[in-house]
Amino acid sequence: MTHHPLNRRHFFAGAAASALAATSVSRVALAAIPEAVQQASADTAAPWTPPGVTGAGRPYNPVVTLNGWTLPWRMKDGVKEFHLVAEPVVREMAPGFLVNMWGYNGQSPGPTIEVVEGDRVRLYVSNRLPEHTTVHWHGQRLPNGMDGVAGLNQPAIPPGKTCVYEFTARRPGTFMYHPHADEMVQMAMGMMGFWVTHPKQKHPLIHEVQRDYCFLLNAFDVEPGSMTPQVNTMLEQNIWAWNSRVFPGITPLVARQGERVRVRVGNLTMTNHPVHIHGIEFEVTGTDGGPTPTGARWPEVTADIAVGQMRQLEFIADEPGDWAMHCHKSHHTMGPMGHAVPTLIGADHRGLVAPLQRANPDYMVMGERGMGDMGQMPMELPANTLPMMTGTGPYGPIEMGGMFTTLKVRADQKPGDYSDPGDYAMPAGTQARLIDSDSTEAPAAERSATPVAPQPGSASARKPAASGGHRH
Ligand SMILES: [Cu+2]
Secondary structure, X not given: OOOOOOEOHHHHOOHHHOHHHHOOOOHHHHHHOOOOOEOOOOOOOOOOOOOOOOOOOOOOOOOEEOOOOEOOOEEEOOEEEEEEEEEEEEXXXXXXXXXXXXXXXXXXXXXXXXXXXXXXXXXXXXXXXOOXXXXXXXXXXXXXXXXXXXXXXXXXXXXXXXXXXEEEOXXXXXXEEEOOOOHHHHHHOOOOEEEEEEOOOOEOOEOOOOEEEEEEEEEEOOOOOOOOOOOOOOOOOOEEEEOOEOEOOOOOEEEEOXXXXXXXXXXXXXXXXXXXXXXXXXXEEEEOOEEOOHHHOOOEOEEEEOOOOEEEEEEEEOOOEEEEEEEOOHHHHOOOOOOOOOOOOOOOOHHHHHHHHHHOOOOOOOOEOEOHHHHOOOOOOOXXXXXXXXXXXXXXXXXXXXXXXXXXXXXXXXXXXXXXXXXXXXXOOOOOOOOOOOOOHHHHHHHHHOOOOOOOOOOOOOOOOOOOOOOO
16 A cells, blocks of 8 residues: 555645635635645555644544545544535546546545544535535434435535534444435445544443454446446446445455454445455444444354445454455456346357458457456457456456455564555465366266256256346
8 A cells, every 4th residue: 555645735725725716615714614635546545643643642543444545634622623525526446447426525435534432523515516415424413403414404505615514423433424415416426435433432342453444335337438427327337346446446455463353334335235255254343323232243254235334344364365355246346347248158159250250350259168268358448447357366367346355464464554465475285276187077077976866846956936137
């Protein structure tokens, strides 16, 4: 992970020089509100250190937002003041793949808001979008008038205006924020952010952890070759992302062997995502409703995260290696692809290729033996998109995309060091290997050794009553 400094030009620029000058916020009002810090990079930022805090003096272990950052605040009369700017942004979803989104303070998702239980918070929201918006603080206990539902709790914030929200962060936990005005469009464009409230003292149901990661699940429909998401798509999005990033653009999660790790995940897509982590077992220790009682926790390797839900996954990183971590819906670990392609497995159409290519010079054979070759196929893509499967590991193509990254556990990773340790060096004799055998013989021998006859009523003899539609 590279540590890009925040773009602090707004801290030093005079009010008149600020980019906010384009809005109708007056210079006097601007001086009275905190600077709107901008982030230009999609890299994972180092944890933010509040002003006046040095060394280990931070009263909490900070979260690390995957491919995101924490919004600096200023203290004014005992209140933590933040300034969010809702605005059009260009997000780099993976190296070389740029998408026009709407977000906050230069990025989608917006910056993570990180506070401590009991904090009084004041959040200025400036609207630089072409339409009105609001911010809903998902999961928070707050006065009804601060809940951010346009029309119900407040008038929407018109373009060019700034609105202020103020409340006390009453309960510790994992929250998010998103617009509650033209919601479908604004979330399809990437407007959302994370919120973490740390407990103010030791809490019986909240462990101290050495690593605390957070990210949001989001999805986009970006036609290959274009740059702007189609906002009316309900389920057939083609970009499945974590914090508006896709593999191989998602930062790996790193841990020192033996550390306790928390991963906070929120889902603002239109479908559920079974998040699966290899190599360890985790417990769901909390939801957006609060810490999970100890007796209601059990070990899992996959947690389904429904739409609008948040989950805290916690584990001891005791098994060294480079472990896959991904959504278990296999279409969500793919890059942009068409779903209307016929399945050709088992169809030998070699004799047809030449005549077909005479009619259509671009015709190519695809999928006769599965689609694994797609990971290496030199296929011409439109500008500004990604291959369907991509990413290369030390042993070849990974054949993944979308909601995929790795959990890297190392014995020698320094505490607090989030940098990528590189590929895992496997101890000799601990890796699966090919054996010296004719591959066409082994399965046949196996078949004859263990004949499988369908039994009446057995699963293999039954046909599904109805084959469901292709939905994911
Ligand atoms: Cu998924």
